[in-house]
Amino acid sequence: MYSNMVTLQTLDTIFYEAQRQGRISFYVTSIGEEAINIASAAALTSDDIVFPQYREPGVLLWRGFTLQEFANQCFGNKADYGKGRQMPIHYGSNKLNYFTVASTIATQIPHAVGAAYSLKMDKKDACAVTYFGDGGTSEGDFHAAMNFAAVTESPVIFICRNNGWAISTPTSDQFRSDGIAVRGQAYGVRSIRVDGNDALAMYSAVHSARHMAVNEHRPILIEAVTYRVGHHSTSDDSTKYRPANEIEWWRMARDPVTRFRKWIEINGWWGSEAESQLRSSIRSQIAERAEKPPVNDLFTDVYDNIPSNLREQEKLLKETINRHPKDYPADVPI
């Protein structure tokens, strides 16, 4: 668990820097939320279907998504599973049961309930898990989905990453209820509030939640209290709306990775040498120069087979590119 948390941190740092250098267009970090990401993923099985918001790449990492695959999606090259169609960090992997990230907030919550319903109908030993932030709980989809999960008794775990900020909106402007856990109670869903920066607490909460969800067919809400140390995304500068010393304090004193490391060091399972070895090995794993996806990937997968109107549009585009090759990037295969 620890090495994955470190990997996540390093991954975030590298890609963030890459964005600042102009090599990728956009990135979203999960600094400060590594424990939520990794510990919750560790408590689930690979059959559990994950519906993320966008700040949960750690779950994918835990399940085996390689650093190269992360890079492929961010760079939108030919090897990207999404075929270059989505912005960076919109990862998705069918085989790892991680649903493709959509930019819309909270729309994945009803999806999770539907999937849980489907799992229940198929009587599978699995549950659906969905993540969202404190801001996402204001969306209508959240409320209706919670309500309906309770009514249909679906095995779904709602994990709310209450990190204090929705871009620049603090939770005091987001809601006046006592956090998110009370909302679960209002809908008849068993809820719990956990310290999101405590990896062990997260693990144990998710573990019991999963047990309850799958065996008793009920939804569970976990509110993981944490802090968004990074900016909302690379398009944001959070020092504009919150004091820099607050950010620093959370980064240093309350860092989940450090906290966990101290625990494993005390138990004698880790040391500083292992630490530096780990960190340096991660940085060397990512390649960047790869081919871009071809033009016809613009038209495939809109439907299961390409319809006539799209074929026409594709033809038109190719003709235009052939007529004016200088106006189009040379490194994109046709």
Place this chain on the structure above:
Amino acid sequence: MAATFHGVGATVAALSSSSSSSSPSNSFGSKKLLSSPSRSFSVRKRASFTMVRSEGSMNFDLNSKGRRAQQLIANAVATKADSSPASSSSKPGHELLLFEALREGLEEEMERDPRVCVMGEDVGHYGGSYKVTKGLATKFGDLRVLDTPIAENSFTGMGIGAAMTGLRPVVEGMNMGFLLLAFNQISNNCGMLHYTSGGQFTIPIVIRGPGGVGRQLGAEHSQRLESYFQSIPGIQMVACSTPYNAKGLMKAAIRSENPVILFEHVLLYNLKERIPDEDYICNLEEAEMVRPGEHVTILTYSRMRYHVMQAAKTLVNKGYDPEVIDIRSLKPFDLYTIGNSVKKTHRVLIVEECMRTGGIGASLIAAITENFNDYLDAPIMCLSSQDVPTPYAGTLEEWTVVQPAQIVAAVEQLCQ
């Protein structure tokens, strides 16, 4: 698996396989020999009309499958079922109303594939507001026919989530207008996810419900959502108009791997027709030739089909020979059938219930002009509803919908 019809009556020339193949994925672009049985034109005398028994039956394309009882509709609305197949004694198939046809299609698919399920408000034991899902909950259980809370965006989202994990949900909007609340899920997720996930996740969902102008239902319940949804990439839209194509389209939509929106019309639920006993589906991308002709092509869909057919009677009496096509597939358009018709008649009239601005007619005009401009002898005419919310008062409401008299006048003007 092709359904074969046993021809009845003198007009049947050949037995040919009618319905499209029932393979699970309708492949785009391949034109199968698909001829939906044409409507017989011989109608019974009715008090409100002086009838000339038209010899329309002779004009038929050779693939006609035998007479169907023509539903003669006074106001192009099926208020009373007029079943009069008395001419032939033992006709094959069975008679039912359109909502029953939808139910039959749904039921057969649910039996055939255990992953098909229904979600919507009051669809369970209540049977649905228009009784399309009546009896299904008792038969298949509450788990497969799910009553949802009043949260359209969310239960559509649920349907999408269920679809990408392997179920084949049929989501019912109690009225199409309510699906405006589900627009976010339909546009941003349903239409997009197959694409943005790089093909990893498919969403074989069917979203259906009644729409269109009803009988004084007020503005909010008389919406034509096809004009709002037509732009969403990734979805398919079809509109049913007869019990035959309602059942066929329902089945095809369920079997399709793409998200399909099936538009039904509030006033057509009580249409009665005789449909075959065999299993059949209607191709999702094909238009239906309702009445072949030579002078003018009239393109229409859903309820307007009946207004057009009524106008066609008058036109035939006046000596015109209109070709009527029910486009059925609203996205994408069946430009093959439409194109052939335009090449034959050189004049096009579109009759729709959508608003003038940004409706299906507007897109259809653009598509035809782009592709078949050289074949047109006159500018395309489009009759549609005005850009007003539908009023409650009956007389006002009647005048927002295109009436047969206007259609006749338009054809006369077009054919000058």
